[in-house]
Amino acid sequence: MKNVQYFSPASLEEALQLLEEHGSSLSVLAGGTDLVRDMNLEFKIPDGIMWIGKLNLEYIVEEADVIRIGAGTRMQTAASSPVLQMKASAVARAAGKLASPPVRSLATLGGNLCTASPAADCGCALLGLGAQVVLTSKNSKRVVPLVDFYTGPNQTVLRADELMTEILVKPHAQGEGSAYLKIGRRQAMTLAVINATSRVKLDAAGKCEAVNIAVGAAAPTLMRVKSAEALLTGQQLSEAAIREAGELAASEIKPIDDVHGTIWYRRKVVPVLVERTLQEAANMNGGIQ
């Protein structure tokens, strides 16, 4: 049996020093809903565990053109945050749909991103919102767009000496909205078979000034649907355009058959969720013409 070391740093400086010294032999413990589960099932027994629950990384601060979210912010905190509900609705919704209330009192946004499940609820929402993440090490700090963060299933660009400390989201501007939806095998307590997020900004004439579309459980990583985004940008958000965006999403994804769903089903469902999230995101600011 391994002699597993446990560290509970009291400050960010201390935590970054430990990561600097121990590197990849140290597993970062945030909410524990992935790491402790993996340890329980003996999927993974780390050499060392560093709990980051005392670093004061749970906060949501709205500044002029950015919402700064501490990476240790838990799902229930995100779901009930008026700032996120109003100005980054997709992530508040996704956090409130994740698992169950007891899991939501543990699981953190940073953990959801760093576990890098291709089906992650908040990962999908934050990718669709165009979020950036702050990765901090003892000697450096870098801001990485979430779209460049994932490199494969459960793989990211996060280095062993780095800690994700903050998530940056641009708040909805006037005429802008976002929406998140997921289809699971049941209503609650379920992994996404497909999930989708749209962020839509309409101009005064009702044309699509900017649009992000993200889907999950549809490829090796969460993905943006660039072809559909390009199609809609500058267009009137008509029913026909929305339908075409959904069809583009179905052709761009690379789903697999697994216990949660089949390729066939995922290709059928993706357009539906893309369409619905686009409509919902656009309806938040005056509706589709």
Added chain:
Amino acid sequence: MDKYTINFTLNGRPVSVEAPATVNLLTLLRDYLNVTSVKFGCEQGNCGACTIIIDGEAVNSCLVLAQTVQGREVVTVEGIGTQEEPHPLQTAFTEYYAAQCGFCTPGMLMASKSLLDHNPHPTREEVVDGIVGNVCRCTGYNKIIEAVQAAAEEMG
């Protein structure tokens, strides 16, 4: 294997216990402290049988590393009422036949208590959402929901 001392409050009383880093709170409570109301179900956070309350919030104790409760307040079903003075939820669970085999009952009680602590007058839908992470394989959900609603009414 190195052991670490954990000091915390369990059902209002201070406890001190030594355990290796890998032990989860479910195992600590059952095997180190003999608190057997906390049930061992899936160890993945899927079943809710091990639900307890830490610092006022319901959590799955199987997903909590025991070391992390250092200095915190842990409440199990033993801490919410006694046989002489049961919690209104415990009374309602008895009166409404909300326990069949009883395996899910401690977790159901703790999830329900956390729900009522945060939302004293939940709608039926909110009760369902509050216990959505607690599986009852006897599928006695209606009785459980009725009991939680009755307890909410009783508590005013």
